[in-house]
Amino acid sequence: MENFPVIILVAIFLAAFLAPWLHRVLGDRCGLVLSLVPLAGATGYALMLPQIMAGGVVSFRHAWVPSLGIALDFYVDGLSLLFLLLISVIGAFVTWYAAGYLAGKKDLGRFYLFLFGFMGSMLGVVSADHLVLLFIFWELTSISSYLLIGYYHNEAKSRAAALQALLVTGAGGLCFLAGVILLGRMAGTFLISELLQMDAATLVAQPGFTTVLVLILLGAFTKSAQFPFHFWLPNAMEAPAPVSAYLHSATMVKAGIFLLARLFPLLSASPLWFPIVAPVGAVTMILGVVMALGQNDLKKILAYTTVAVLGTLTMLLGIGTELAVQAAMAYLLAHALYKATLFMTSGTVDHETGTRDPDLLGGLRRAMPFTAAAALIGGLSMAGVPMLLGFVSKEYFYKALLDAPGSGVWWEVLGVSASVVMVALAITAGFKPFWGRLKPTPKKAHEAPWTMWLGPLLLGVAGIKTGLFPSYAGAGLVGPAAAAVLGDAGFVGGLKLWHGWTTALGLSAVTVVLGLALYGLLPRIRAARGIYAGLARFGPERGYDNLLEGVLSFARWQTGVLQNGYLRNYIMTVVLFTVVLVGWMLPGVVPPPDWSAMVRPNVLTVTVCLLIMAGAVFACLTSSRFTAILALGVVGIGIAMLYFMFSAPDLAMTQVLVETLTLVLFVLAFYRLPVFGNYSKKAVKVRDALVAAVFGTVMAMVVLVEQSSRAADNDVSRFMSENSLTLANGRNVVNVILVDFRALDTLGEITVLAIAALGVFAMMRLRPGSKKEDGK
Amino acid sequence: MNSVILATVSRLLTGVLLVFSVFLLLRGHNLPGGGFSGGLVAASAFVLFAFANGFPAARSMLFFTPHVIIGCGLVVAIVAGLAGNLAGLPFLTGLWDKTPLPVIGKLGTPLLFDLGVYFAVLGVTTLIVFSLGEDGEEEE
Known part of the structure; x- marks a missing residue:
């Protein structure tokens, strides 16, 4: 069982490459x-459940780059397992x-290549040690x-959305x-399992820990x-629905949460943890729901509520x-x-009707x-209606807030x-498109193939099952995960459906009532969404745009200066920098010349040197190319002759050959050049002479x-x-x-040579107007 | 370039140069020579042939396109390196058969590596020369 995480990972990546x-x-x-692979993987992970539930961990080690201390080490505990099961x-x-x-x-094959590549990477993130x-x-x-x-x-x-997501997450990376x-x-140590065993207080007290934390x-x-x-996530809704359902609800965006949870025992020991993380989360949560209110696109609504949940x-x-971690x-x-259910169903609605505007949809049931x-099930769970997991989790959420340190409400x-x-919004996404009067849509709606509704339905059923009997989910998944986050193997975080007549229950009831009332106001809010466009001018996305534009114009400017296309300027730059x-x-450090150590000049060497100098001077002065x-x-x-005289026949031979071929190349390039003026x-000229002399x-x-x-x-x-x-x-x-001794250098050199040759080929062949582009 | 003398001599010289290039490659480990100079000599053989008989003739004599030759060279060099890994040693470790053969001498993966260099240099040079040369012919 120790090697399960690796075997499954390899299988997923293999499936990715076989997909096309x-x-x-x-x-x-x-x-x-292809879906058999993650299903088999999920079974494999499920087999680890008993061991994890008993408070154990599964770890696997394999040396990879021992010289750098990097190893293929995997480590699965309750937190990892929760993610592994969700992802698979x-x-x-x-x-x-x-x-x-x-x-x-x-290009569905290519899509699966990317999707499985992503799946494997994500599984790797949550199981890497x-x-x-x-x-x-x-x-x-x-x-x-x-x-x-x-x-x-x-x-x-x-x-543009893809690039934005890449740049933002890449910069963060x-x-x-x-x-x-x-x-x-x-x-x-770089091993998470060892880091979590360390005494967090001493680590936090080290100078520079604040930098690490930030x-x-x-x-x-x-x-x-x-x-x-947050802005990249709603923009990423340009992706097809399966991608949104997978990356932007269940998995990738939760990688950050996973990281926070994984390093929680260490990082939360810092006094800065609470004042940074809690307010950022709260702001994100409020921002997410406020933005979601004004959207008239089911996917955007779901995206902004996802932002809100990530904030939560x-x-x-x-x-x-402890309660907050368990609630999380x-x-x-x-x-x-x-x-995931709602993303998929709204994608299905879009796919079958041709629109995602909740105001245009209705009666599709x-x-x-x-x-x-x-x-419906997804929506009810999102709304936090009893008998669904959403209700249970919201109860714990409220309990954690009531229990939170700090004053006030x-x-x-x-x-x-x-x-x-x-x-x-749950009503908007889960209920509105399907109930009420049937509205005409761009496409005549009909049920999607089973592949598109079975998955969401099964996820919904899972939500009901865990909602009705939360103790199983609590003991199997949530409890061990919370215990792992807290770094406290003894923590038992079971979930219960009924807590008695508590404040949290009262808040839940209030929430549902107010939510229903707000739903009635939604069309009016959506009608006034022009305000959002006005606000967007001040949002952080504006900063991203300006930064990107700034970097691009700087790149244009410096390319214009450095890459000006004149060989003489390049040579000048290189020479001046070297100087x-x-x-x-x-x-x-320059010693006076030690004449005695030098080779005594004889007629031959002096003649050759004079020839070289004469050649150089002549090349500068002549008016013929x-x-x-x-x-x-x-x-x-x-120079080749000098090599010969000082017993470097290899160099001499190579020099002669290179000289010959250079001459050939010059001759070929010759008549393409403008008249030599x-x-x-x-x-x-004076400047050039000066640079050359220096x-x-x-x-x-240097010699x-x-x-x-x-x-x-x-x-x-x-x-x-x-x-x-x-x-x-x-x-x-x-x-x-x-x-032999420096063969790796040689391998690098011939690779560079090959790339240079391809560059020449590309410049000659792929110019606009060139007839031959087939490489023959 | 339509010179009968050049065309005739080039046919002879090309062969001689190619044999010479292999000779350089094989003796390289102990005497001046090696894959780099061998590859350059081989390339100059084809360049000479191209000048005398035209680029299409040189291409058909080369048989494989320069791209393929470059690729083969790199692959051969990497395979020679990986042989070390297969033997449980670091990448590019030289492995030798210590019994010398007639003419060639001792065989080892460094010779294979040098063969990769030979092909890479041959491919690179011919690719550049052919690209430049054929582009000119096309516009004449």
Whole structure:
């Protein structure tokens, strides 16, 4: 059982890569085959339940990059298991759902590749034990969600939303990485299981812990769409419905919550935890419900209520009492079940009727009975009506707020107002489209295929079952999860349906009544939604837009300056930078020339050197391009001769070959160039001469320094020459270095060469107006 | 370029150059030579042939497209490196058969790696030269 997490993970990724092929073979039915993998995975996870319920953990270790201390370590406790089950079960249902929703789409195979890639990454996030491993999966979820949100890639809005989600969560991801590294160095371990065993108080007391806390919180807040980073989530509704149901309700956006919960024992020990996390959650919650009120699109309504729920969960974790953590876990489970259902049913409605505007929908229950049933259950759970898990979780939510530290009734007021709006919107999403009079819709509505309603219905049934008998869900999922979050194996967090006539129950009743009243006002609020557009100008999304535009215009400016397309300017830049970077280190270290150590000049070397110099001068002065190239050839061949004289035949041979081929290339490129004219002004020429002279001087000094330090530390070259035959069976040291001692460098070099060649090919062939584009 | 002398000589020289390039490749481990210079010599053989007989003729003599040759070179080099992993040693560790063969000498994965370098250099050079050259011909 220890290796279950890894086997399932590998199977999911394998399924991802097989998906395009399966789609080609099986067509639309491939989704049903693929869904077997997460279902089998869910079974595997369920088998771990007894062990987890008994307070145990499942862990698996495998060395991966031992030199960096990075290992494929997995660790499953109650918190992980709750997420693993949600991800795999809802993943399987979403796979069915997509088979119907995207039926007949040519790139369904690619969709499944991304979806399963995402599923695997998400499972990795919640079961990783090593923080770096967790980060890798974390980033993979960002990338795969980018691909999924941008699934309709020929629509500009969809691409912009995908990019926004990627940039916001990616920026947060970088903060998270920095936080992880700092935390790992501070604590001396990257293993979560070990971190959780440490004494949080001593860790928190270390200097710099505040930085760690803020960085990790930034990662979690961006991922979980907390204010002020919430705006990407509603925009991500450009994605197809299965993606929204999966990523933006049940799984990805909860990764941030997972992170907060995972590191809760450590981070909550900080005095800053409560004043940062609880208010951010509360603001997000209120912002979410306020924004949701004015939407006239079912998906946007659900998206903003999701933002609100994420805020609620963050707030509960921020409050951080035992009851609050338990309530957060129950709320999370309930939300995953009902929100995935509602996202799927509203997607079905959109799919079958052609609209998502709640004002245009009504009376669909006869045409779509199963979808209507699923939506009703989901809506009732969202509204927190008794006999559903939503009710139980809201009871615990209220209990936690009543129990929260701090003065006044602020928590209760905020919590109840958010829940009131939830009730009204639950009716809008779960009830309104299906009941009342049938309204005409752009498409004639009829029931969707079973793949699209079975999953939501099953999730709804799960909501009823856990709502009627919450003790099972409490003992199996919520309790162990809360115990894991609290880091207290002895914590027993069972759920109960009936608590007696309590204040929480009273608040629940008030909530439902007020919610019904608010529902009556909703059309008027929606009619006045123009106000929202006005407010949006001041929202944080505006900041994102400005920042993005600023970065782009800076990039345009600096590209214009640095990448100006003139080879001479590039060379000038490179040379000047070399002069400055090398030059400022030179004063003081350049020894006087040690003439005795140098080779005594003889007729041959002097002649060759004079030839080289003459070639260089001639190349500068000539007014014919052809002569200039030949003169440069003289320089090159002269250098090759010097290599020969100083017994470096390999270098000499290569130099001659390169010289020859360069000449060939010049000849080929020759007549493409404009007539060789002399356009430079005198001042420019003087400047160039000056730069060249300075560069030459610096290089000469570098040679002097190198020569003087050579005797001291030639260990490397001595090692190479002494061991070339014994260790690498070769007498040619140059070659042994290339193919054995430093073979990795060579591999890199030939790869770069290949890329350069492809670059030349692309420039020559793929220019606009070029006829040949097939590479033949 | 329609020179009968060049065309005739190039046919002879191309073969000689190719044999020479293989010779350079094989002796490289102990004497001057190696995959890089061998690859350059082989490339210059094809470039010479192209100049004398035209680029289409050179392409058909090369048989594979330069792209394929580059890819093969990289793959061969990586495979030579992975051989080390298969033996439980780090990537790119040289493995040797210590009994020397006639002409070739001792065989080992560094020779295979050098063969990868040879192909990569051959492919890169011919790709660049052919791209530049054919583009010119097209516009004449």
